[in-house]
Structure formats: C-alpha cells, structure tokens
Amino acid sequence: MTVDTEDLRVLEKELRGWVARRAQALSEFERHPSELGLRDVLKELASLGYASLSTDGTTPGIDANGELAPTVVGELALGSPSTATLLLTHYYAEALMGTEATLPAASPLAGSWLAACPYQSPAEGEPTLALPSGPAGPLMGTASLVVGASVADRLVLLAEDPASSQVVVVVDTRCSEVSEPVATLGLRGAVAADVRLERAPGDGFRVLGSTTNGAGHVERARFALTKMAGRLVQSLLKEATRLAREHARARVQGGRCIIEHPQVMELLDRLELATTLTNAAARNPDETGSTGDALRLVGRSARRGAEAAMQVFGGSGYMDDAPIGQLYRDILQASALGG
Amino acid sequence: MWRRRHSDDLDSTYFEQEYPLLCTPGDVGGGQQTEWQGAVALGQKFAAAVAPLVLPLDRRLERDPGHPLSSILSLATTHEVFSLAIPHSFGGKGLSMLALGLFLEQVAAECLGTANLLATHGLALAVIGACGRLTHLQRLARLIVDEQRNGRPYLLCTAATEAEAGSDIEDERFVAHARFGSEAVPVAEGYCLSGQKVFVSVGSLSRLCVAIIPTNRQDPLGTLSAFLVQTDRPGFSVERIEHKLGQRACPAACLRFDRCVVPHHARLNQESIAGRTLDLVLGASRAMVAGFGSGAAHGLFEQARGRAAEIRCGRGTLLDAPRGRMLLGRMWENATLARTTYLDAVLYNSRFGFLSLLNHSLVRRLDRLVPSRLTDLVAARHLLESPLLDQEAARALHKIPAIGIAQSSARGAAAKATTSRLAMENAEIAIELLGAEALREDSGFPKRLRDIRLLSIYEGTNELCRMDAAEKVLGVQTRETP
Numbered sequence: 001m002t003v004d005t006e007d008l009r010v011l012e013k014e015l016r017g018w019v020a021r022r023a024q025a026l027s028e029f030e031r032h033p034s035e036l037g038l039r040d041v042l043k044e045l046a047s048l049g050y051a052s053l054s055t056d057g058t059t060p061g062i063d064a065n066g067e068l069a070p071t072v073v074g075e076l077a078l079g080s081p082s083t084a085t086l087l088l089t090h091y092y093a094e095a096l097m098g099t100e101a102t103l104p105a106a107s108p109l110a111g112s113w114l115a116a117c118p119y120q121s122p123a124e125g126e127p128t129l130a131l132p133s134g135p136a137g138p139l140m141g142t143a144s145l146v147v148g149a150s151v152a153d154r155l156v157l158l159a160e161d162p163a164s165s166q167v168v169v170v171v172d173t174r175c176s177e178v179s180e181p182v183a184t185l186g187l188r189g190a191v192a193a194d195v196r197l198e199r200a201p202g203d204g205f206r207v208l209g210s211t212t213n214g215a216g217h218v219e220r221a222r223f224a225l226t227k228m229a230g231r232l233v234q235s236l237l238k239e240a241t242r243l244a245r246e247h248a249r250a251r252v253q254g255g256r257c258i259i260e261h262p263q264v265m266e267l268l269d270r271l272e273l274a275t276t277l278t279n280a281a282a283r284n285p286d287e288t289g290s291t292g293d294a295l296r297l298v299g300r301s302a303r304r305g306a307e308a309a310m311q312v313f314g315g316s317g318y319m320d321d322a323p324i325g326q327l328y329r330d331i332l333q334a335s336a337l338g339g
Numbered sequence: 340m341w342r343r344r345h346s347d348d349l350d351s352t353y354f355e356q357e358y359p360l361l362c363t364p365g366d367v368g369g370g371q372q373t374e375w376q377g378a379v380a381l382g383q384k385f386a387a388a389v390a391p392l393v394l395p396l397d398r399r400l401e402r403d404p405g406h407p408l409s410s411i412l413s414l415a416t417t418h419e420v421f422s423l424a425i426p427h428s429f430g431g432k433g434l435s436m437l438a439l440g441l442f443l444e445q446v447a448a449e450c451l452g453t454a455n456l457l458a459t460h461g462l463a464l465a466v467i468g469a470c471g472r473l474t475h476l477q478r479l480a481r482l483i484v485d486e487q488r489n490g491r492p493y494l495l496c497t498a499a500t501e502a503e504a505g506s507d508i509e510d511e512r513f514v515a516h517a518r519f520g521s522e523a524v525p526v527a528e529g530y531c532l533s534g535q536k537v538f539v540s541v542g543s544l545s546r547l548c549v550a551i552i553p554t555n556r557q558d559p560l561g562t563l564s565a566f567l568v569q570t571d572r573p574g575f576s577v578e579r580i581e582h583k584l585g586q587r588a589c590p591a592a593c594l595r596f597d598r599c600v601v602p603h604h605a606r607l608n609q610e611s612i613a614g615r616t617l618d619l620v621l622g623a624s625r626a627m628v629a630g631f632g633s634g635a636a637h638g639l640f641e642q643a644r645g646r647a648a649e650i651r652c653g654r655g656t657l658l659d660a661p662r663g664r665m666l667l668g669r670m671w672e673n674a675t676l677a678r679t680t681y682l683d684a685v686l687y688n689s690r691f692g693f694l695s696l697l698n699h700s701l702v703r704r705l706d707r708l709v710p711s712r713l714t715d716l717v718a719a720r721h722l723l724e725s726p727l728l729d730q731e732a733a734r735a736l737h738k739i740p741a742i743g744i745a746q747s748s749a750r751g752a753a754a755k756a757t758t759s760r761l762a763m764e765n766a767e768i769a770i771e772l773l774g775a776e777a778l779r780e781d782s783g784f785p786k787r788l789r790d791i792r793l794l795s796i797y798e799g800t801n802e803l804c805r806m807d808a809a810e811k812v813l814g815v816q817t818r819e820t821p
Contacts, residue, residue: 184778185789254507254516264802296771328584
C-alpha cells in the first residue's frame with residue numbers, strides 16, 4: 001500500500017493541529033525535560049495512533065513510498081524536536097525489527113514504545129554490543145546513547161556476531177541496566193542513556209531471525225532513518241531561518257536593519273542553501289549515492305546552516321535560553337543521527 | 340606534531356617545529372626566543388593544572404552561572420598569571436604581548452573560558468594604555484602585583500556592549516548610529532554615569548571597571564569616552580550573571596550604572612575614543628583572540644586524534660582508516676593555518692601597531708635593568724605620578740603612523756575572523772569523525788564546540804571584523820553604512 005499526497009496532507013494538517021493545541025506543554029517539555037512529561041507526550045501520541053505507522057504489512061514505521069514516517073517526524077519537530085527524535089527512534093526500531101515488531105500482546109517483549117540507538121550507523125562505527133558465541137549464546141557489552149531507554153518497553157539494538165556481521169536483538173528493558181540520562185549537546189528531551197548488558201541466552205533478549213534482519217532489511221531501516229533524520233533537520237533549519245530573518249529585520253545596526261547588510265544577507269543565503277541541500281539529500285537518499293553519503297550531506301549542511309543562523313543573532317543568540325541557541329544545539333545533535 | 344609537555348622547560352627543537360615563524364632571524368622586541376619558549380611551557384603547565392577542573396566546573400556553571408571560580412582563580416594566582424605582562428620594574432614578570440599571547444594560546448587549547456577569564460583583565464589595561472594614562476597604569480600594576488601576592492586577584496573588566504548596541508561600538512562607522520542607552524553626564528564632582536551594560540566578561544568578579552560610555556548619547560561618535568569605575572562605588576551594581584551557552588568559566592554580567600558619580604580624573608580620554616584609540620586596542624585584542632582560535636583548533640585536533648586512536652574501526656582504529664586520516668589531516672591543516680594567521684597579526688602589531696610601544700627593545704631592556712625596589716622609592720613614585728608621564732605617553736601614541744594602526748587593525752580583525760572559523764571547522768570535523776560521541780557532554784567535545792562558538796561573536800562579530808579589515812585595507816573612508 002502506498003500513501004498518496006492527499007493522505008499526507010491530511011496527516012500534516014492533523015499533526016499541525018495537535019502541535020498547535022499542545023504548543024505550551026511541548027515547549028515546556030523542551031525547556032525542562034522530565035521523564036514524566038515525556039511519558040505523557042508519548043502516551044498521547046500512542047493514543048492518536050502514531051506509535052505504529054505500518055502501511056505495507058512488512059515494515060512497520062515505513063510505508064511503501066517512505067514518506068509517512070518522515071512527514072510525522074518533520075511536523076512534530078516544529079513543536080518539539082525531542083519528541084520527534086523519540087518517535088524517529090521508535091520508527092527506526094520498528095523498521096529494524098521488520099514483521100517481528102508486531103509481537104503478540106502476551107509476549108514478554110510486546111509493548112508500545114521501542115528504544116534504539118539512532119546515532120549508531122549499522123554499516124560503520126564501533127559496535128560495542130556483541131554475541132561472542134553466536135545467536136544462541138550470551139549477549140554482552142554496552143550500547144551507548146540509546147534514545148528512549150528509560151521509557152521504552154523494549155530496546156532494539158544491533159550486536160556483532162562472531163562472523164563480524166550485525167544482527168538485531170530485542171531486549172526487555174526490565175532486564176537491562178540503563179544508566180542515568182547522558183547529557184548531550186542538544187535534543188535533551190529525547191533522553192539518551194547507556195545500556196550495559198550481560199545476559200545469558202534467552203534471559204530477557206531475543207535475537208531476530210535472519211529472514212527479517214538480513215543486510216537488505218537493515219539497509220531498509222537505514223534508508224528510513226536517513227529520510228526521517230533529513231526531515232527532522234529540515235524542519236529545524238526552517239524554524240532557524242524564520243527566527244534569523246525575524247531577528248535580522250528587527251535588529252538595527254549602523255542606522256539600518258541588519259537584513260540589509262551584505263554580510264547578513266550572505267549568512268541568510270548560506271542558511272537557505274543548507275536547507276535546500278538537506279531537503280534534496282534527505283528526499284532521495286538513493287540519488288545521493290548511498291544512505292551514508294546522504295547522511296553525510298545532511299549532517300554537513302545542517303551544521304553549516306545552524307552556524308549561519310546562530311551568527312545572525314550575534315551575542316543575543318548565545319544565551320542559554322535564547323530559542324536560536326536551543327535550536328542550534330538541537331540541529332547539531334540531529335546532524336549526527338544515523339552515525 | 341603538537342604534543343603537550345607539562346614540564347617547566349620546553350626543548351628548543353619542539354618550539355622550532357611548532358613555531359617556525361618565531362625562529363626566523365629578525366628582532367621583534369629583542370629576539371626573545373627563550374622568553375617565548377618559557378611562555379609556551381608556562382601555558383602548558385597552567386593548562387595541565389586547569390584540565391581536571393574544566394568539565395565539572397562547566398556543569399556547575401550551567402546550573403548556576405554565579406558559582407565561585409575560586410579554584411581557577413587560585414591556580415592563576417599561584418602561577419602569577421595576572422602579573423605576567425606587568426613590567427619587571429613594577430614587580431611583574433615583564434612578558435611581551437607576544438609571549439602573553441603564546442601563554443594564552445596554550446590555555447585556550449585546554450579551556451577557552453579560562454583563557455578569556457585571564458585575558459579580559461588585560462583588555463581593560465589595554466584601553467587605559469591606549470588612552471595614554473600611564474599614571475593610572477603604573478598604580479594599577481602595583482595593585483595587581485600586591486593583591487596577587489596576597490592571594491586576592493585584583494581583576495578588571497571592560498564594559499562596552501549594550502542591549503541595543505552590540506558590535507556597533509566596535510566600528511567607528513557604526514558608533515554614530517549606535518543606540519546607546521548609557522550616558523556620562525558632566526556634573527560638578529565629575530561625571531554621573533547612567534545606563535546598563537551587558538555581556539561584560541568578568542564584570543561580576545572585577546574590582547575595577549573600564550566603562551565605555553558617551554558623554555552625550557546624541558553624539559556618541561564625538562563623545563565616546565572611557566571611565567574608570569570602582570565596583571564598590573555607590574550606583575554601580577551587578578544586575579545579573581548571564582546564562583551563557585559556553586565559555587562559562589568567564590562569567591558575563593549585566594552591569595547597572597544608576598547615577599554613579601565618578602571624579603573628573605576617572606575619565607581616561609580627552610578626545611573621543613571612537614576611531615584611532617579603539618582601533619589601537621582592537622587591533623591588539625583581536626590578534627590575541629585570534630590566538631584563542633589557534634589554541635582551540637589545536638586542542639580539538641589533539642583530543643580528536645587521541646580519541647580516534649582508541650576507536651576500533653575494521654581491523655585497526657579510526658586513526659588508521661583512510662577517512663579518519665583525511666579528516667584528522669584537515670584538522671591539523673586548520674590548526675596550523677590558524678597559528679600562522681594569528682602570529683602574523685601579532686608580529687605585525689608588535690612592529691607597527693599599538694604593541695610596538697610596549698615591545699620597544701630599549702624599553703624592555705631598561706625594564707629588565709630597573710629593579711622594582713627602585714620604582715618603589717618616593718622620588719620615583721613622585722615622578723611616576725606626574726602628568727608629564729601621561730603627556731609623554733600621548734606623544735608616543737600619536738607617533739604611531741595611521742597606516743600602522745589601520746593595517747594592524749585589519750590584520751587583527753582578519754586573523755580573529757579566520758582563526759575562529761578554522762576552530763569552528765575543526766569542531767564540525769570532530770562531529771563528522773566521531774559522530775554522536777562528539778556530542779556527549781562527558782566527552783568534553785560539546786564544551787569545546789560551545790566555547791568556540793563565542794569566538795565568532797566577541798570583539799566584534801566576524802562579519803564586522805571582515806568589513807573592518809576590508810575598509811582599512813582598501814582605504815575606503817566613507818562613513819556610509821555598507
């Protein structure tokens with residue numbers, strides 16, 4: 001099943017309405033993240049049906065044309081970037097699990113919310129979680145920066161098997177040692193934690209079969225992550241552009257609004273360029289070369305755009321509570337999504 | 340390659356490798372390679388002492404920006420940092436400005452906030468010097484040395500920025516249009532200062548403030564002045580300490596002047612300081628900030644390289660991977676370019692700009708020969724308090740050719756904009772190299788990144804610095820805004 005443009009418009013409108021209605025609570029949550037606030041937001045999103053966006057029956061979190069989840073994440077990012085990151089993580093985890101995401105309610109691993117590590121790239125990096133004796137053996141090691149670990153029902157993680165290939169493991173959070181929230185530069189509401197695991201076979205974790213998590217399947221999850229991360233960054237850059245333009249029109253220097261100064265015009269141009277590049281790379285990751293290339297482009301553009309937006313504000317943007325300062329940190333953090 | 344050494348001595352081979360520009364034949368203030376080597380060694384030693392403090396302190400300051408900085412200040416006092424650039428004859432260490440810059444660069448490689456905390460103090464002294472007030476300077480020099488000995492650092496700050504006048508004050512062309520809220524109205528006892536100053540680095544810790552305020556806010560260009568204000572004076576108050584994104588070790592305060600009356604002699608200038616005087620100061624201060632950029636770029640490179648050597652990637656480490664090597668190579672390139680750029684600006688200024696007065700070889704040699712006990716004599720003190728001294732200083736300042744000031748200012752501005760950009764580029768590369776690891780606060784990278792962000796903003800935004808440099812180099816003297 002594919003989602004047509006009209007469906008997406010309806011979805012966007014619905015989400016915009018919800019974000020507008022909950023603007024105050026979402027903004028409060030972003031300013032003062034708390035587990036309680038997070039649980040409330042997630043509960044509400046689940047009740048509205050955003051916990052699972054399966055439309056093609058095989059890959060929850062991704063519809064056949066790959067637009068649904070990015071649209072949800074992008075719209076939500078305008079109201080609460082951290083909540084959008086949690087949702088992105090959940091969808092990514094669903095995509096990693098494939099059909100196994102829909103576990104029977106009686107299963108001890110069943111539950112509404114999934115946590116994963118959206119910063120870890122399945123293709124490169126350093127997997128610290130391992131199955132040293134293969135899928136039938138124990139699970140050992142540490143998964144770092146697992147987003148939503150403290151509120152999720154299950155963790156969906158990548159572990160390295162003896163053949164150095166990566167397999168998906170689903171872990172019951174009740175059996176995990178979740179660290180205190182790790183302070184990150186941005187997206188602090190999307191609480192990330194380190195998870196240390198030392199589990200005997202079958203002790204609160206399950207290794208998913210190769211039919212659902214072969215290389216192609218992981219690559220598909222990565223594709224979804226790229227699109228979602230790109231859309232999230234794009235929304236944040238759009239918001240940064242709006243704030244920067246607003247400030248540049250209001251701030252007067254040398255008897256003129258700074259938006260008329262060539263140096264500021266150049267900064268705003270750079271910001272627009274970054275947004276356009278992010279958009280292009282995230283919309284069609286395949287055309288960029290690979291998802292890795294697309295993620296790199298998105299990351300670089302995001303960081304440069306954030307820099308330009310921040311610079312427009314000068315000292316006034318450097319205050320901890322300045323909206324642009326918060327956005328700057330969130331964009332930089334989001335630029336590392338996907339690894 | 341950059342390697343931290345934590346000993347008192349620094350071998351000359353290392354220095355020659357890291358600072359080839361300073362080892363070429365020629366004399367900028369006495370051919371003081373030994374002095375420069377010593378300054379680098381001292382900077383590394385101080386940075387090593389500060390290193391364990393910076394991350395925990397940053398976390399505390401995030402919650403409470405007013406958290407005491409006694410640990411760092413006590414280290415600075417022990418290392419006699421606040422008297423480094425004070426002449427020997429007044430009990431200081433007598434370091435040249437270039438040597439001080441080298442020291443601060445090393446500190447900046449570890450913590451930009453700490454480097455700024457130490458340097459802000461010097462900025463205020465530079466303003467006093469650029470106004471030709473040697474009588475004030477020599478008095479303050481003694482006070483700083485004495486209070487340091489007593490373990491109570493005597494800090495100074497410069498209050499220039501206002502909520503509606505940020506970088507405006509940094510450029511002569513913008514001063515005329517700046518929306519000043521502050522004013523120093525002449526009264527019988529002296530001047531009555533009113534208004535608010537924001538983002539004043541070290542404002543909450545200082546005992547003396549150099550306030551940049553016009554005597555007529557309708558004509559800031561013609562009346563911009565510098566006033567010495569004791570911070571215990573009635574009418575002066577610290578309104579709040581700002582919650583900043585970074586460089587938290589150097590707290591920024593919002594200061595209030597509420598009909599704060601200062602005596603006539605507190606005014607440091609006769610003519611407006613907009614233009615020539617501020618150019619003298621900014622040429623030197625921006626070159627020093629450029630050194631911060633170089634230090635920050637090196638610090639990031641060093642930390643990223645260390646971490647890359649630990650991260651497994653394929654059969655080796657990230658340091659062995661082609662992509663890792665490529666990115667680290669770019670970081671090294673940026674750091675090296677940053678150092679060259681800032682040294683160029685400081686060397687030029689030492690020869691042709693404001694620093695040429697302080698670096699005059701005869702003055703420096705004399706300073707080494709005159710013991711401080713001689714300047715303590717009553718007769719010497721009498722001479723040093725004489726207005727003749729200020730008149731002589733004013734004459735020397737006027738002798739600095741306009742072209743020297745303009746070029747020093749341009750090079751300082753360009754170096755500041757360039758090195759802060761290169762440092763920020765290194766921060767971006769670190770994220771690309773290390774991914775989310777570089778965004779965990781406990782790794783120390785986010786602090787470096789947040790700290791570096793401010794380099795593009797203070798001492799005039801990079802955009803303003805570039806515009807200033809272009810104007811000075813191209814010789815465009817129009818008063819029109821761009």
